[in-house]
Amino acid sequence: MATVTLENLKKSFGRTEVIHGVNIDIADGEFIVIVGPSGCGKSTLLRMVAGLETVTSGKVFIGGHLVNEREPMDRDIAMVFQNYALYPHMSVFDNMAYGLKIAGRSKAEIAERVAAAAHVLQIEPFLDRKPRELSGGQRQRVAMGRAIVRKPAVFLFDEPLSNLDAKLRVQMRLEIKQLQRELGVTSLYVTHDQVEAMTLADRMIVMNEGRADQIGAPLEVYANPQTVFVAGFIGSPPTNFLPALSVSRGSTEELLGIRPEHLRIVGPDKCELRARVVNAEALGAETLVHTRIHSGEYVTVRQEGSRPVPEEGEEVGLGWAKENEMLFFTNGARRY
Amino acid sequence: MVEKRGAALWLTHLGLIVGLFFIFFPIWLAFVASTISQPEIVRPPMPLLPGDRFLENYSKALVSGINAPVARMLFNSAVMALGIAFGKIAISLLSAFAIVYFRFPGRQLFFWLIFLTLMLPVEVRIVPTYEVAAQFGMLNSYSGLIFPLIASATATFLFRQFFLTVPDELAEAARVDGARPMRFFWDILLPMSRTNIAALFVILFIYGWNQYLWPLLITTDPSMNTIVMGIKQMFPSGDDTADWPVIMATSLLAMLPPILVVIGMQRLFIRGLVESEK
Numbered sequence: 001m002a003t004v005t006l007e008n009l010k011k012s013f014g015r016t017e018v019i020h021g022v023n024i025d026i027a028d029g030e031f032i033v034i035v036g037p038s039g040c041g042k043s044t045l046l047r048m049v050a051g052l053e054t055v056t057s058g059k060v061f062i063g064g065h066l067v068n069e070r071e072p073m074d075r076d077i078a079m080v081f082q083n084y085a086l087y088p089h090m091s092v093f094d095n096m097a098y099g100l101k102i103a104g105r106s107k108a109e110i111a112e113r114v115a116a117a118a119h120v121l122q123i124e125p126f127l128d129r130k131p132r133e134l135s136g137g138q139r140q141r142v143a144m145g146r147a148i149v150r151k152p153a154v155f156l157f158d159e160p161l162s163n164l165d166a167k168l169r170v171q172m173r174l175e176i177k178q179l180q181r182e183l184g185v186t187s188l189y190v191t192h193d194q195v196e197a198m199t200l201a202d203r204m205i206v207m208n209e210g211r212a213d214q215i216g217a218p219l220e221v222y223a224n225p226q227t228v229f230v231a232g233f234i235g236s237p238p239t240n241f242l243p244a245l246s247v248s249r250g251s252t253e254e255l256l257g258i259r260p261e262h263l264r265i266v267g268p269d270k271c272e273l274r275a276r277v278v279n280a281e282a283l284g285a286e287t288l289v290h291t292r293i294h295s296g297e298y299v300t301v302r303q304e305g306s307r308p309v310p311e312e313g314e315e316v317g318l319g320w321a322k323e324n325e326m327l328f329f330t331n332g333a334r335r336y
Numbered sequence: 337m338v339e340k341r342g343a344a345l346w347l348t349h350l351g352l353i354v355g356l357f358f359i360f361f362p363i364w365l366a367f368v369a370s371t372i373s374q375p376e377i378v379r380p381p382m383p384l385l386p387g388d389r390f391l392e393n394y395s396k397a398l399v400s401g402i403n404a405p406v407a408r409m410l411f412n413s414a415v416m417a418l419g420i421a422f423g424k425i426a427i428s429l430l431s432a433f434a435i436v437y438f439r440f441p442g443r444q445l446f447f448w449l450i451f452l453t454l455m456l457p458v459e460v461r462i463v464p465t466y467e468v469a470a471q472f473g474m475l476n477s478y479s480g481l482i483f484p485l486i487a488s489a490t491a492t493f494l495f496r497q498f499f500l501t502v503p504d505e506l507a508e509a510a511r512v513d514g515a516r517p518m519r520f521f522w523d524i525l526l527p528m529s530r531t532n533i534a535a536l537f538v539i540l541f542i543y544g545w546n547q548y549l550w551p552l553l554i555t556t557d558p559s560m561n562t563i564v565m566g567i568k569q570m571f572p573s574g575d576d577t578a579d580w581p582v583i584m585a586t587s588l589l590a591m592l593p594p595i596l597v598v599i600g601m602q603r604l605f606i607r608g609l610v611e612s613e614k
Contacts (some may be wrong), residue, residue: 052508073514085505089527098523099513146513 002063002153009058020210029184035197036207046190078147079156084139086131093127117149137168157189228332231257240299255328260302262324271317277310370584397585404558409566417544419482432495454489476557538601563590
């Protein structure tokens with residue numbers, strides 16, 4: 001159990017800087033999700049906390065101690081890898097016990113702790129098997145077990161669910177959340193999946209090209225994105241962006257962002273904007289209507305499945321409430 | 337896949353049996369020759385069925401031989417072949433580990449230097465190597481037989497290629513688990529390489545066993561002779577008559593250990609292949 005503090009953390013590979021200075025204070029027991037597209041530096045950030053990458057500049061504190069120069073094993077962390085990284089020649093029991101064995105724990109204590117972790121994760125029947133005899137979901141559990149058996153101060157997850165099928169992913173997501181709540185261990189979790197980020201996080205870090213664009217609670221980030229990137233990345237389908245002038249707001253330097261779920265299809269006479277329907281995807285519970293406005297931008301409207309589905313090529317009006325407007329400068333920053 | 341039925345089945349088997357017969361026949365003749373007496377060999381036609389002097393010839397070969405007892409030469413060969421095989425595996429495992437997992441100045445240079453020695457067979461460097469071995473007083477000793485042949489670029493290269501296929505996450509997971517580099521090497525890399533080690537052991541054992549030129553140079557004392565060169569030493573020079581039954585018995589005895597190694601390791605080899613399948 002520990003706090004984690006990153007202070008102006010930077011990383012360069014050769015001359016290219018890939019992390020441009022990240023600051024965050026993570027409270028004890030908090031679940032932080034680092035989310036962003038591939039190549040944004042989120043894994044590198046996590047690996048710096050783990051000690052698997054050197055820190056170019058800045059400081060990493062775990063439990064109040066500066067750990068920049070410490071080996072991973074001395075940082076009191078445990079990590080779950082994307083491909084699980086189970087030792088292929090060892091049984092599940094040995095995989096989970098390996099860290100404890102190196103730490104020089106007694107046989108009895110190791111057996112007891114592995115049994116307890118196996119019980120929590122419901123992998124007791126597999127303890128004698130080799131990793132290759134397990135399914136993806138079971139391997140995932142073993143990887144989790146290897147992490148929790150050591151009772152670390154911080155859990156680090158590097159896209160742990162991305163190799164699972166969709167159904168299992170949802171299930172494991174819930175289990176990870178529950179487990180983290182029960183154990184109360186500070187966690188950092190890297191993912192590119194915004195649904196995982198929204199559901200798991202106490203706070204999330206939205207990374208964009210090596211910068212933490214926004215740090216905040218999921219719903220706060222969703223409701224109040226600070227940059228064009230965050231507005232476009234969080235939320236599905238993504239936020240629509242229009243030149244602000246096309247709806248007579250702001251100047252040429254500004255973009256208007258409106259989420260698809262805040263748009264309504266209204267009669268062409270009392271609307272803010274006219275558009276032509278390109279196609280409509282009726283998904284049952286909801287319908288996604290893709291339209292194109294006169295200046296050429298595509299605008300997606302998300303409406304209840306019970307509402308009438310417009311015809312392709314139909315001319316419709318788009319309306320929205322003024323308080324849902326988000327205005328951005330074209331350089332990406334939020335105006336209001 | 338080819339249909340395995342009717343005449344084709346019999347024809348393919350016939351082809352295999354005939355081929356086997358051709359390859360096996362000389363070995364059979366050698367076996368027959370090792371069980372009969374010298375006059376019987378010399379008098380044509382040579383018999384095709386084993387005689388009754390099996391025990392006599394073989395015990396003569398094993399105990400007294402011609403220059404040195406075959407048992408002694410077998411032991412020498414075994415020490416040399418095992419020393420070379422284990423030594424090569426140990427050294428190349430460690431050097432491949434260094435080259436793949438550590439960043440140190442000149443790493444690439446060392447790799448290419450090792451790789452370069454692939455192009456220099458023993459025969460090319462045999463005179464300077466002999467000089468060095470002689471200066472170290474390693475003539476007529478096991479260390480002289482083993483050490484000059486122990487470095488192996490091929491094995492280093494093979495292990496390097498294997499280590500490169502081991503996912504980096506495994507090394508990282510071990511680091512997080514607290515394993516220092518040598519611990520990682522012992523606990524994880526070594527067990528994962530056991531298939532490769534088994535395969536290499538077979539190849540290197542036979543390589544060591546079949547060494548001819550080097551033992552010929554480095555040993556002058558008959559009690560240090562290895563079996564492969566020993567067979568050659570048994571051939572008569574000048575007017576001596578060759579004791580062919582004993583020579584044939586020695587040849588067959590010389591073939592035995594490599595065959596046993598191949599058969600014994602094959603089982604492990606296949607089990608290793610099946611087990612490490614991911």
